[in-house]
Amino acid sequence: MEGQEKKGFFSKLKSKLSGTSEGLVKKIDRAILGKKEIDDKLIEELEEILIMADLGVKTTYDILEAVQDKVRRKALNDDHALRESIKSEMFNILKSEESRLSFEGRKPLVMMVVGVNGVGKTTTIGKLASRYKSYGKNVIIAAGDTFRAAAIEQLDVWAERSGIDIIKHPDGSDPAAVAYDAVEAGKLRGADLVIIDTAGRLHTKINLMDELKKIKRVMSKVIPEAPHEVLLVVDATTGQNAISQAKLFNEAVGITGIAVTKLDGTPKGGVIIGIADELKIPIRYIGVGEGINDLRDFYADEFVEAIF
């Protein structure tokens, strides 16, 4: 089923990522095509393009270092070979972080969703839940953001829209209690997937990160392995701070997967390459639009083909 779907969506993905294609790849093309020689000036131009696309300083130098190495070994003869080389560097970075979420032996699979404020956690959960429901999974979502005004209502709207069970407590109540109840409900009702929302928090706030640890800890009292997945949601508009976010969230609660949201429209898809290169954490999903179907599984080949 998914293979079929994948093909059908490809052209749509291509148009959604046209901004990135335009802002990254077309610029690379303009810089290199027709060039006889790969000199310092060209490398400098490429550096500008990659950094402007938010690949980050380190990743940009990694890629250009690899390319220059090939030039020195005379492995790159013309502009087309150079283009292919950049493409394959990017693909390799992305491919190594491609990995699917496995439901096997996990009933329910418990997923905890974390991230800084405003990255789109609640929206991502709404979309994930309705998608897995459409695959025939029995899904429960938990309104664990008891801090932000109306966050519970926001998730409630999503639950109602797609007819999904929601576990919620009143505003201001203990998010760990919500998480506990959700995992327990998932176990008792024989759900396939339990997704737990958490309040957005800046990764530098120790007390809030401690709260997150506690939320995680209580889940394991119901199911020892839970949460099976700790999904970090990162906004594609974020710059170098994405690295710091992932690092500190990882230290606190052990990130097992990343969703990169808001990749559509504008030329900011490059950030995903930087994230993959620096974080070494699987990228599970990419968000390419507002529609329910615009949150997609991440495939490195599909992504690279769509932008190149």
Added chain:
Amino acid sequence: MFEGLNTKLSNVFKNLKGRGKLTEKDIDLVLKEIRMALLEADVNFTVAKDFVASIREKAIGNEVLDSLTPAQQVIKIVQNQLTALLGGEISELNLSVRPPVALLLVGLQGSGKTTTSSKLARMLKESKKKVLLVPADTYRPAAITQLKKLGSDLEIDVYDSDPSKSPLEICGGAMEHARINTYDLIIIDSAGRLQIDEVLMKELHDIKSIINPQEILLIADAMTGQEAVNVAQAFDKSLDLTGVILTKLDGDARGGAALSIKAVTGKSIKFVGTGEKADALEPFHPDRMASRILDMGDVLSLIEKAESAFEGEDVDELHKKIKNKSFDLDDFRKQIQSIKKMGSMSQILDMIPGMGALKQKGLPQADEGELKKIEAIISSMTKEEKRKPALINGSRRLRISAGSGTQVQDVNKLLKNFQMTQKMMKKFSKGGLKGLKRSGMLPF
């Protein structure tokens, strides 16, 4: 991950030392470090490039090359230039027109418009304005409910927007409502949108033309990367912004977006959001932002916070007590309370130069729970004990720990720390900081 620019530049110059006069080529090496620092802070590539070019001119025509402390010289030039570029001085809201004055908040999804509009409303209400909040985000589920809740918590009126109406109708209705009910200000919270979404950008343009807002403020996330330039440019082009509010500055983002936005739009940054609480909205200080982008800390903010936390009379009294050596546990507790008033520990640490780099290296964090514990222990002591801690013997320690819900070890630790503090103060009253340094009690 980031090394402070200070350290980096010092290293560069160290390597250059002993080679006689510095050449232009050496300066280029230094400029490369500056450029990297800016890029790592998410300053837009082109903006960084132009900036470094302007520094080059200044640096070369200057006495940097002959200076004994070239690193400091260059940093000074960089900091001054950066401050100038960021806006020179504080820019305030312009509200001097006939009421109701409309403020329109715009920006990408998740940049913090709703939170900021409630913070702004609270701030303006403090200055005795009658404020109406207008939720005009009919797209995101429960966005209207969110603002209504925030408004009722802060006792600020929120316009009863009908989600089935268009944002344009809502804004028109709200303006009329404000006129009839003599509000001074209305703050419109618009829906988040991508700058390339033509339909939604036109919607904002329409709102602008019917309510004629005095201020159109772009709400931008301090964590934004290279995209900040495109966002700011597009919003400015279609709406002619009057200013910018930078949010989420309480994180560890260096906030290069601030420089990018200012450089491409020329519009001032008016406020910064520095926390989740409703009062965490502060005026923008270009000089402090410059230090932050360069990872040089923000000592000015720290001093300001300390000044407001430690009130004048208390400080005088404290001085007296230190001199008379009558500083007791009660005073110790007062000090702790003052520190707590300054904000969270991590916020305070953030303002200290070089702390950014240290934090990245996993520096142990000062624990707020620890402060609470100390307060509880001191509160469980008798007046006599607070004045003369020497009185506190074994059985008293047991009682205090039981009374404060702590362990005897905690009480012991506190008493020991207090003894240390007293010793330090004695040295201090004798020879000031020098006395302390000689005694080896300070790590620097």
